[in-house]
Amino acid sequence: MTRVMLEVGHGPYRDRTGATGFEEGASGPGTTEYKQVKQMAPIAAAQLRELGYEVEISDPVDTLVAIGQKAAGSDLFVSLHLNAFNRSAQGTEVLVHRNGTQEDVELAQYIQNSLVAALGLANRGVKRQGLAVLSGVPLTVRAACLTESYFIDAVPNAATAERYTELAGRAIAEGIDKYAAANGIKPQLAPVNKSKEVMELELVNVAKYYSALPHQIAALNWLQDQLSPQVKEEFTRRWRNG
């Protein structure tokens, strides 16, 4: 099972003195960074879960150290943020820690490519930065990065932000999946005992094809239990050849 942790940037926090607070991150017209990445996380998570990943969304009142400790059980860690600068700068970038590994860069690059293709904004590339949230991610996590999908202060209105957020959520999931596929950690959805299951299905379908009578299907189910795998295989082969 491949585990992914999606960290929602900003929102509730606890500082080193134990005091709690809340911050919205950057702001755009009628919306904020936190509002958007909070929506983005479940969009990406739903798509990843459909592909067989185990996904945890992290939006805790926690210190960075505690977030890092929680991330230890995951294979991949992606922190969701949005950019802001001077209301005219545009584009998509994905960040890895200043001392990030080749794996971090590779994951970031897959996500970056996918985001650029989906949003159609300027490609600002994968960059290295000294990011506190990524420095807390333990080395047991195979790869980690932080997405800045678009500049929230440069969108014309909240509706555009919502549209970008939805596209970005899906693109991030797609990028993660492509990285996993390229590195042999994409979840296997097909059952291990595939050939036997396929055969059973085929035998039952023969019965349904001819009769659709429940007792005949039951009889066939009983019959196939009596057959050796070789006989079933031969049956399937002959049936296929007409």
Ligand SMILES: [Zn+2]
């Ligand atoms: Zn941020």
